[in-house]
Amino acid sequence: MTTRTLLSPATLARPRGKAVYWTVFTGVVVLFALAFLFPVYWMVTGAMKSPDEIAQTPPTIVPKHWHLSGYTDAWDLMQLPEHLWNTVVQAAGAWAFQLVLCTAAAYALSKLKPAFGKLILGGILATLMVPAQALVVPKYLTVADLPLIHTSLLNDPLGIWLPAVANAFNLYLLKRFFDQLPRDVMEAAEIDGAGKLRTLWSIVLPMSRPVLGVVSIFALVAVWQDFLWPLMVFSDTDKQPISVALVQLSQNIQLTVLIAAMVIASIPMVAMFLVFQRHIIAGISAGSTKG
Amino acid sequence: MTRTATRSPVEPTAVRQVQAPPPAGGRGRRRLIDQARAYAFLIGGLICFALFSWYPAIRAVVIAFQKYTPGSSPEWVGTANFTQVWHDPEFAAAWRNTLVFTLLALLIGFAVPFVLALVLNELRHWKAFFRIVVYLPVMIPPVVTALLWKWFYDPGAGLANETLRFLHLPTSNWSNGTDTALISLVIVATWANLGGTVLIYLAALQSIPGELYEAAELDGASLLQRVRYVTIPQTRFVILMLMLLQIIATMQVFTEPFVITGGGPESATVTVLYLIYKYAFLYNDFGGACALSVMLLVLLGVFSAVYLRLTRSGEDDL
Numbered sequence: 001m002t003t004r005t006l007l008s009p010a011t012l013a014r015p016r017g018k019a020v021y022w023t024v025f026t027g028v029v030v031l032f033a034l035a036f037l038f039p040v041y042w043m044v045t046g047a048m049k050s051p052d053e054i055a056q057t058p059p060t061i062v063p064k065h066w067h068l069s070g071y072t073d074a075w076d077l078m079q080l081p082e083h084l085w086n087t088v089v090q091a092a093g094a095w096a097f098q099l100v101l102c103t104a105a106a107y108a109l110s111k112l113k114p115a116f117g118k119l120i121l122g123g124i125l126a127t128l129m130v131p132a133q134a135l136v137v138p139k140y141l142t143v144a145d146l147p148l149i150h151t152s153l154l155n156d157p158l159g160i161w162l163p164a165v166a167n168a169f170n171l172y173l174l175k176r177f178f179d180q181l182p183r184d185v186m187e188a189a190e191i192d193g194a195g196k197l198r199t200l201w202s203i204v205l206p207m208s209r210p211v212l213g214v215v216s217i218f219a220l221v222a223v224w225q226d227f228l229w230p231l232m233v234f235s236d237t238d239k240q241p242i243s244v245a246l247v248q249l250s251q252n253i254q255l256t257v258l259i260a261a262m263v264i265a266s267i268p269m270v271a272m273f274l275v276f277q278r279h280i281i282a283g284i285s286a287g288s289t290k291g
Numbered sequence: 292m293t294r295t296a297t298r299s300p301v302e303p304t305a306v307r308q309v310q311a312p313p314p315a316g317g318r319g320r321r322r323l324i325d326q327a328r329a330y331a332f333l334i335g336g337l338i339c340f341a342l343f344s345w346y347p348a349i350r351a352v353v354i355a356f357q358k359y360t361p362g363s364s365p366e367w368v369g370t371a372n373f374t375q376v377w378h379d380p381e382f383a384a385a386w387r388n389t390l391v392f393t394l395l396a397l398l399i400g401f402a403v404p405f406v407l408a409l410v411l412n413e414l415r416h417w418k419a420f421f422r423i424v425v426y427l428p429v430m431i432p433p434v435v436t437a438l439l440w441k442w443f444y445d446p447g448a449g450l451a452n453e454t455l456r457f458l459h460l461p462t463s464n465w466s467n468g469t470d471t472a473l474i475s476l477v478i479v480a481t482w483a484n485l486g487g488t489v490l491i492y493l494a495a496l497q498s499i500p501g502e503l504y505e506a507a508e509l510d511g512a513s514l515l516q517r518v519r520y521v522t523i524p525q526t527r528f529v530i531l532m533l534m535l536l537q538i539i540a541t542m543q544v545f546t547e548p549f550v551i552t553g554g555g556p557e558s559a560t561v562t563v564l565y566l567i568y569k570y571a572f573l574y575n576d577f578g579g580a581c582a583l584s585v586m587l588l589v590l591l592g593v594f595s596a597v598y599l600r601l602t603r604s605g606e607d608d609l
Contacts, residue, residue: 004501005412006517008508012415025414032424035482040427042450043439055448058456105336112329120337127344129595133543133564134587137571137580138347138354144361147346165339196328225432227546228568243434247550250438259442262435273430274423281422284487285494 047071047260054256070260078249078261080242084268087241090157090230091223094164098219099212101165106174107200111186121175127168133228139163140232159233160223167222170215177211178204214283217276224269351588354581361577372582376570384558385566389542391473392480392562396541400481401534404488409518411489412496422493426486433483437550440479441466444551466552472559476547484540488533495529496522531602539591563587 011017046054047070049063074080109117143153143163153159181204189199205212227243234240240248242265250258273280330337355372357365376382411421428436443450444465452462466475503521512520523530545564548554554561554569561569563583570580 004504006504007413028410036424036427057448059448059453101335104332108329108332112332114329114333115326124340130348131539131543131591134584135347135351137567137584138350139343142342142347162339163343165336166343227434243432246434262438266431266435269430277423281490284490
């Protein structure tokens with residue numbers, strides 16, 4: 001037991017306290033199972049029912065026959081491999097661009113004292129206050145015809161990658177982490193003749209593993225989950241990520257196949273969450289109370 | 292503390308000689324090189340922010356006063372876009388729906404995770420299980436969540452009505468009924484997002500020193516009084532920030548109405564962002580879309596500023 005909470009250990013130790021505690025505990029377990037796990041179960045098993053069985057009233061809790069054809073059909077008919085690959089490319093690129101450019105910019109703002117650094121940081125933080133989604137239309141027009149070079153990034157993964165770099169939240173997380181790093185370590189490296197890039201690469205980055213992990217996860221999840229922006233950027237069906245493709249194809253496809261595709265689309269992020277859950281949950285908790 | 296002040300005592304003379312400033316004009320040059328180096332690191336991120344955050348914000352305001360069709364040169368039209376959007380029959384519906392959605396999301400989507408976090412914080416067993424399960428829906432892509440609930444809301448064999456039938460309760464039209472569509476979407480948004488709020492609030496609850504509860508209990512405070520006089524004041528800042536973030540997020544709701552209801556039935560679930568999307572991509576009227584964006588921007592900006600001012604001034608009283 002670490003710290004005491006609303007209820008004292010003494011209250012919980014009494015017979016009545018124990019009874020109430022276990023009742024509430026069971027209640028919460030049942031509630032969580034019904035509210036959060038059952039819908040997921042319903043989706044995974046729904047995809048394994050036959051088209052007749054899924055439309056039947058009252059429904060079957062467990063499929064009468066387990067069909068895997070929903071999953072295999074979704075994989076083949078809805079071109080899931082292509083759309084999943086598109087999503088992977090978009091997410092990986094956005095992650096790489098963010099990691100390189102945001103880290104470099106955060107390092108500069110934190111340690112290199114650029115002229116107008118305060119003003120630039122202010123401008124970046126101000127974008128946190130601006131509702132991002134409200135600006136998608138002018139952002140779309142910018143991406144469709146970049147100023148000065150007049151190039152269009154529509155139907156190009158760069159249209160996802162570059163705007164992803166303008167992520168004030170991640171940049172600020174990095175900058176604040178760099179601010180806390182002890183100055184003397186970096187100065188020692190400089191005295192030993194290391195340049196700025198060398199210092200960043202061999203001193204700062206190895207010390208920043210935790211924050212880089214958090215930023216990486218945020219970057220990947222954001223692209224994987226996004227819908228409105230890729231909907232605007234990719235009018236070309238072959239280049240759409242899975243989220244956009246699912247909605248476009250949902251109109252004229254058999255229900256069991258659609259549900260199977262939904263399950264497949266969810267697997268990567270859910271799997272990543274289950275693997276890194278400890279870090280993700282710690283990251284959310286820490287980032288929020290401090291921020 | 293300046294850099295030289297911290298450095299000089301430990302710096303070996305040999306190094307200092309190497310770095311000794313060359314005679315005239317060297318200082319300025321050195322500073323220029325430092326600046327160039329700093330900007331070399333900064334430039335990539337800076338360009339992205341300029342292009343995809345700052346420029347679009349300015350552009351929204353400019354295009355709001357233009358007749359703008361991609362390909363042809365824009366034309367200044369004064370406030371015509373604003374008056375035209377204002378007279379759109381869907382304009383009032385979109386704002387009303389967005390505000391009602393935000394309000395309902397605040398009542399349901401804020402109260403539920405708040406109480407859940409309070410209860411979870413008292414449970415001594417299966418802690419990791421609860422945290423994983425509550426966050427699971429957040430990890431499911433929002434599009435999948437929306438499609439999943441669209442299926443649940445199916446009036447025939449959807450899970451929602453099947454559950455009601457199983458409990459011998461009257462069935463509902465859910466997202467297909469004019470009266471129930473909006474609240475149905477609020478339920479989806481709450482289900483999908485409450486995990487984040489629960490985890491953040493749980494972290495805040497854990498930072499409350501246990502002695503406060505002990506002292507309150509010694510003073511004879513009941514359970515509810517302890518919540519009222521210890522828990523809530525101690526986590527006030529987190530509550531207020533979470534509320535602001537949620538309001539800003541729900542005012543921009545798009546995926547749920549777009550996927551589940553398509554704005555219907557009879558514009559019952561058209562939101563402001565959905566209307567912006569329609570103006571741009573269905574009506575090809577980018578001026579109107581930007582006029583709406585500017586309205587949303589100004590409203591949320593003023594709201595955030597007032598909110599922050601009010602909550603901060605409250606802090607001084609404490």
